[in-house]
Amino acid sequence: MRAAVIPGVGQEWEVREVPTPRPGPGQVLIRVRASGVCHNDVLTWRGVLPFPMGDPAVTGHEPVGEVADVGPGVRDLKVGDRVGTTWVQAGCGTCDYCALGLPVTGQTGLNCAAPVMTGFTVPGGHAEYVVAAAEATVPIPDTLPDELAAPMMCAGYTAWSALIAAAPQEGERVAVLGIGGVGHLAVQFAKACGLETVAVTRSAHKHDLVRELGADAVVGSGAELLAAGGADVVLVTGSSYTAATDCLPALRPNGRMVLAGIDTAGSFTIPPSLARPFFAQRQQVIGATHNGLDLLRTALDLAASGQVRPRVQTFAASEVATAVDRVARGEALFRAVVTF
Template sequence: MKAAVVSEANAPWVLQDVSKPTAGPHQVLVKVHACGVCYTDALLAQGVLSLRPFPMVLGHEGVGEVVAVGEGVTTREVGDRVGLPIMQKACGRCEFCRERHAYSFVTANNCVAPVLTGVNVDGGQAEFVAVDAEGTVLLPDGLPYELAAPTVCAGYTVWAALRRAGANPGARVAVAGVGGVGHLGVQFAKAAGYHVIAMTHSPDKHALAKELGADDVVADGAGLREAGGADVLLHTAPSHASAIDAMQGLRPWAKIILMGISADDTFPLPALAVTSHGYEIIGSAHNGPEYLAEALEIVARGDVKPMIEVFPKEQVGEAYNRLLAGQLRFRAVVDYV
């Protein structure tokens, strides 16, 4: 089969022939129809995150069709349309797993031996991939594979963050950054019925943010304060500086939801403001497969539409290069059919 192989740190993504996997016990073999390219893929390809030796096949936004099932599989069958989120399988034996937590990034970071699709085992940037059946999610009927792919990670991330925030009906939700994750944050927040304030320093994105459903568009924390403030801040930007700045526009008892991985690892807080206004800082990353199922249903209904650029598998290297150059608007999806 063909797969996009990264031979070493900072090497190009090259489509080449590799051995086709088979479905082992409790696994399914998935014919990949599409796979999204995520910023986390770049961190892995560059060696910034190192969880397995090179060469590797990345991809944790894969979607496709089950074409074979292994021994012991009862929850999936041939013909099922599935997504392949990053958390595939926990070890089930360590102290953390004995507490039987839902699959999430918390499980990925606390299980002593997790299996992570496209991270420490081969992922969806290939024509076929074998994964544990429990590491798949059923796709809603009628949801195109190309739109399902970015929902499996980016859409999952922002919807799980909104659910984690637990905001009251009619709350004001600010989305810091209108990019690969933020453009989905604006749409999911609007679909949930919130008053949405998009925050972006890019004037050329103001009209787009309105088209995506933003009620207000501001450039910074001062603008957020003038617009009436926010009860929830979804931090989706690649730098923490914008979120720190946005805090000057938060309302009392606001919640700041941090998600994903930023280029700068520290999050310096204005301690007096956090204490005196009762702010909550909440880490959020996926939080459980039920939220992925909800996100997929919302996209299937048409209430949210990821903005994607689709590349044939022969151009997987170009998709990755456009991600690195910041030229995507907003998610790259590679077609493996």
Template sequence: MKAIVMTGENKPWEVQEVPTPTAEPGQVLVKVHASGMCYTDVWATQGAGGDIYPQTPGHEVVGEIIEVGAGVVGRQVGDRVGTTWVQQACGRCDYCRQNFPLTGQTAMNCPNARTTGFAAQGGHAEYIAIAAGGTVLLPAGIDYVDAAPMMCAGYTTWSGLRDANLQPGERVAVIGIGGLGHLAIQLAKASGFETIAITHSPDKHDLAKQLGADHVVSNGQELAELGGADVLLVTTNAFDAAEDAMTGLRPNGRVVLSGLDFTQPFEIASGGVPFHMMRQQVIGSTHGGQHYLSEVLELAGTGKVKPITETFTLDQATDAYDRLESGKMRFRGVFTPHQA
């Protein structure tokens, strides 16, 4: 089969012919119809995932089951499924021996987890073998290209909104109107919350309104002047902008960190009323479990949430990577391996 391969740290992606995997016990073999790109693909290529080369990246994977391995229940040939970054925990390490679920959020804390595009082959390929327990069924109302970004970008932002424990009448502010944030605005609005977009980019103001934002501001001071927000959902790794936005966080407000950065810490600015006196919280959030993933897929299946995508064939891997790494890909890139 054809697959994109990371051959070494900071080396260009290569399109290679590699053996087609088979469904081992407990696995399903999926014909990949769409595989979303995430900036984590860049970090993996730059060495953040350790010495994993050669490896095929991609953890926003959707397609059709064409083979079912021994012992699999609940999945059958012809099912439309997707998988995410962490397919399955090992079940044997000290963490797993606390009997947390082997899939979903807790699986991410297992040091020996089966991780798509890291410990196991990723989705930027024509076929992929996946742990059956790490798959979810796709709703009938969503096509493959729209489903792929929901497997990480949509999953991440929806988990952040759910972890914020939003209450009726509260306000949500989303900072970082990019690959995650453009979905977060739609999700917050679809859930019935007054939604504010925070962006320094003037060219994104109109787009934010089109996506459902009730208001658009440029910084924390403007957010405060608007009356503030109860939840600040951080979907960017520009933590300095997020720290500034806290100026507009209301008492009892929550900052939810969904953006990922390996290089800088998130800091709580001093000045004014102390953070703890405002009874504010900082919540770390990531993939929150397959029930959250199913929820966000259902929302996307109704048409209430739709990712903005660019599509590429596998042969366009170099161009796609360059656009992702340089920031020219403003929202989500998706490979369509079986498209001519």
């Protein structure tokens, strides 16, 4: 099969012929049709996140396609079913974290001693075929095309999980900070819930686009967000904790700041000022990641209904290096999707 291989840390991606995997017990083989490029693919490529364990290294954790083969013991899926899978397929089942008996989530991936992680510990979805645990797949709604379903596997799943983590109430105002793959979906999810939504982006060229996505207002900084009345919820969907810190003064009393973005260099800081101190605002800072496949199913349903529509730029497999470069430069509007 053809796969998008990363020859080594920082080296240009290339399409190579590699052996087609076979599904083991409880697994399915997916013929990948579309595979989204997440910012975390870039972090992996740069060696900031752990480099994929496989040889050759194939990343990608937003694959969508149809079941091409089923392994022993798989009862609920059959050849031809349209499915997708996500970043964390399973825990090891034996470590202290797994002994807690929690559902498989993004938390499992970074706490389990030996998690099964698509594109990290097992080969990923930037390939013609990928193997996944049947239990870690979700059905793709009939009306949702592959290239629009793929971004939901991580970006949409993250955005929806972050919004739900904030438990927004009717009449509250949500700000979404950082309008990339995750952020442009977070804006739409918040609007789909009927919430007033403000986008915070440092990119002037995105202002009109974000309004088209439904944002009620667009601002460029925390100071501008404060001047515009602040927000009850700030969803940090960009990759800068400095930018999150900049928005903290704009968080209203009882507000929730949800850190879903990953900043591997900067820190989130609560300033020492006693003018409007964090403790007296009774605010919360919440970490968020993929929080269970039921949330992903809901996110897919919202996309299938048209209330949320990923904006994608599609690339043929032969253009995968260009797609990744576009994402690395922050130039993808808003999700690059590779078709296989």
